[in-house]
Amino acid sequence: MHRSSPSRHPTLLAGLALSMIALASCDYVRLLRPSVLKQLNPRVVRLVDELPAVDQQNEAIVGRLFPHGGLAHAEVGKDGVMRSRIHVPPNQFLWEPSVIVMPHGGDLELEFQNEDHNFHMAFLPSTGARQVVELPMHHGGRARIHLDQPGLYWFGCPVANHAGRGMLGLVMVKGDVPADAKLDRPKQRRPGH
Amino acid sequence: MKSMKLLMPNGALVAALCTVTACAHQPQSPVTEQGRAFTARDAAETHAAPDVASGVTADRIARARGEPQNWLTYYGTYDGQRYSTLDQVSAGNVKSLKLAWQFQAGVIGLIASPATFAFEATPIVVDGVMYVSGWDGYVWALDAATGKMFWRYRHAIPLDVPLCCGNVNRGVAVASGKVIYATQNGHVVALDARSGTPVWDQVFVDVRAGESATMAPLVVKNMVLVGSSGGEYGVRGHIDAFDIATGRRVWRRYNVPKPGEQGSETWTGNAWQWAGGTAWITGSYDPELNLVYWGTGNPGPDFDGDARPGANLYTNSIIAFNPDDGALKWYYQTTPHDVWDYDGVNENILFDQGGRKLLAHFDRNGYLFVLDRANGQLVRASKFGNRVTWGDIDPTSGKVTVRLTPSAQGTEICPGPAGAKEWPHASYNQQTGLLYTPVMDLCGTFTTSRQDFREGMPYWGGGAAASKEGNRGYVKAIDPATGREAWSHEFPHPVVASTLSTAGGLVFIGESTGEFDALDAKSGELLWSMQTGSGIHSSPITYSVNGKQYVSVASGWGGWMKGFAPELYGETRGSALMVFALP
């Protein structure tokens, strides 16, 4: 990849500024910072380059690359419950957002809105029993799930092959195990350090 | 610059980005449904299990051989014999054994370790109710006579849980009205045995350190004992005890000492911090001596011994400890300074012979160790593996002479990296006085490479590629009084299922290609066989309900196939518990 300086491309720079204004209230504006762009390695660039062709249904491939509905942080309520909203847009077989970040383990309340012309279901990981929410077209649903350990959990639409066409999502639970579960040894180096 | 073109195309970017949540306009629709358990069956058709578990106490488990209709603890009895006095199914009538019922769980959606999950659990049976665990956090309570489900429970397991080998669980423990198990991500969870709802939940390993859990807990007195997995991640192995009533931790013992502690002289520098010595197979227990016997795993890194000079205590050891506080009574290290990944985790079978209290341990290094279980003194070491080239062990002194070690360019050594016997268990038949063990006959090419430790990453210090050709398996009957083989039955692939021996003169065994077999305990002759459809890497049990004897086996190929039967990697998968009885 060629990392050209934005200053040598006045048109790009102007466009960048415009976009930043347009997206000032949006987290995604951070992606446009030169400092972020500089961090992109060639593999990530190739993925980003591929996106226009695989972020729509039935373009480069039959379905779309998942999880492609963006990322959102669950909000922690006064009651300690984390909450997030997930939207199903028309004709996309997509969860928006498709990556939900929980700052730590606990209860996550999800509110779904199905704006699609298809019947969907949300099939959710939860300790105790997996949960499912039916989402008839133009209806919503709500579920409270419990995830108590750091890691990556999968959710998806179990109707037909909606999952294969894009309706897969992830819940990322950040955080650590309780102190008394940790190994008695000095702090260790982790990968990348 | 291509990525810039993507990011700046005439406003399309803005439009595209604004479809995402942060900026999107979301039309509101009526919320019509609240989340519910996955199938209607969960809500409408499952029932409370009969209250059979509240009467199970440690005292009753200690006398479990007196109630052979039940399988009350992981090995059936505290002594680890996997021997049942049930004799309705016998060498004379086993030909008529038929499928009574089966339970199938399958897999829904994405799971951790999707190519290697396996059905390895030993069920527990109490007065007609069977409790069995699976991959990915599952526990089921079933009617042991019909297979009808009473309840199920699932602990959500993350996709990125640091498993070494497979998404597996080897079983639950039952006591005081609770079903207790260790989840793959290291929670000890106690469920109400009637309803399957959680009573307490304690975290006992650190997934960020590469730890996990796969073994079945052991109930001792008022406690439940669990051991850690993760020996391929440079962890410090440990065994923890929790109070059954409250879930409160009673003690934790590390299997590898810190500097200054007893045994630390067998380590140098910081190596103890990544020392291994995990405890991923359930121990056995002698209530009279008040000693728990547990096997410990390989040191870390697995193959690069130069990274950890010394004997590396108490890795690859049989340890005997006091269950009240976890204090070590004695140890016997079967493979000092292991550089072949010959974990010493395999079961310890307690039996008495000639007035002596003995212990038998088929080690992965290819030798059977018979010890005096009161003091850990060696009675005899004898070779049971077919091809054993890594070294020799003197039968009476136990002195180890190493012949072959891993090298940078690779060394061909036998047995292979999973040893001459995988974790599945041997049994001891009180009628014949023989031990029956599954055996793997394969070799491997072992290499070393220097590796810096990084927390949460595999820490092998090399690798081992198991041989793909010429691999064989056996069930061997061995006389513990002499170490000699009474008979041997050969199979076309390594045998990685547990044996079950019964007073009906039978030895049950599962094959890696799915056959479930009954052998004559006296001769090893094949008397009955049934194809279950997927390889068997589990432990058959027997029990009875209303006077009818059942034999069950979990069928579902997986686990560390690369180590124990690489020629069968990618074979058909399954997840069925099959239960047999006479018509």
Ligand SMILES: [Cu+2]
């Ligand atoms: Cu759908």
